[in-house]
Amino acid sequence: MIRFRDRGARGRHAGAWVDSYHSFSFADYVDPANMGFRALRVINEDRVTPGAGFPEHEHADMEILTYVLEGAIEHRDSLGNVANLRRGDVQLMSAGTGVAHSEMNADAHLRAHFLQIWIIPDSRGLPSGYQQKSFADLPSNRLVEVATPDGRAGSLRVHQDVTVSLARIEDGYRVDHSIRPGRGCWVQAVRGILALNGTEMREGDGAAVEDEPGLVLEAETDCELLLFDLA
Structure with a gap:
């Protein structure tokens, strides 16, 4: 959903x-x-x-x-x-x-x-x-972990079972994210236009995702988003 x-x-x-x-x-x-x-x-x-x-x-x-x-x-x-x-x-x-x-x-x-x-x-x-x-200089077209419970991969350490990721996706590219059973995700559109599992999102839009196996994030323009993967 x-x-x-x-x-x-x-x-x-x-x-x-x-x-x-x-x-x-x-x-x-x-x-x-x-x-x-x-x-x-x-x-x-x-x-x-x-x-x-x-x-x-x-x-x-x-x-x-x-x-x-x-x-x-x-x-x-x-x-x-x-x-x-x-x-x-x-x-x-x-x-x-x-x-x-x-x-x-x-x-x-x-x-x-x-x-x-x-x-x-x-x-x-x-x-x-x-x-x-x-996080000004990030590789494009992938999710980069910004904050995690254990500070892995150079991320900031947050006191909660949440992974906060940032993605900058070029026009025409896509990023996929699998969701483990029982977890939920929030997607926040930061810049540009993207499609979340086929539905368009623009800057300022958000989406709560539960009971889904994964996300497909497709850029309709150069775009940027935050993804919160939560227990």
């Missing part, structure tokens, strides 16, 4: 300095039918004006991934980390026992465009931590 989540049906917050789309319920946007998918709790697509951003605030007991699509972000947190993220960078912050952080647009001229993703960890009260890696 595949349940598609149309980009136009997402929640939206258009503020003075941020334009944000919510695939799942978040903050003032409440949709009981879309509270998340398995351990995947939040996918927000944010665009932040130059010099603005999210001032210091706190989180606990959440794995928070940030993937930068355009522009630059300056990260600061109560663990002492200060980092700059640019296009293709992925940040994984394990909020664990609690961490305060800020995420600001570090560019004076360009909007920052990024995805923020929350994954519920497998345990509460874990040590807080920070990881960052660039």
Whole structure:
């Protein structure tokens, strides 16, 4: 079964300095039918004006991934980390026992465009931590693991039975993914146009997949996607 989540049906917050789309319920946007998918709790697509951003605030007991699509972000947190993220960078912050952080647009001229993703960890009260890696230069037409439970193959280590993969597929090519029994997948279209098992998806569309043996991801234009394979 595949349940598609149309980009136009997402929640939206258009503020003075941020334009944000919510695939799942978040903050003032409440949709009981879309509270998340398995351990995947939040996918927000944010665009932040130059010099603005999210001032210091706190989180606990959440794995928070940030993937930068355009522009630059300056990260600061109560663990002492200060980092700059640019296009293709992925940040994984394990909020664990609690961490305060800020995420600001570090560019004076360009909007920052990024995805923020929350994954519920497998345990509460874990040590807080920070990881960052660039995935700007990836081989095309294959799934590349970005975050895994064991940090294999140079991926970031996430405290949950989930594999987060990134794929950039050239027009006319396809990528296949087998799904083990009992697991489910979420596909998030990041750029371009693709077909998921024959159904078209565009930037911002999502899809929850359960009780399917596998996925066929075919590029109708050059495209990019995130794939979450969850217990």
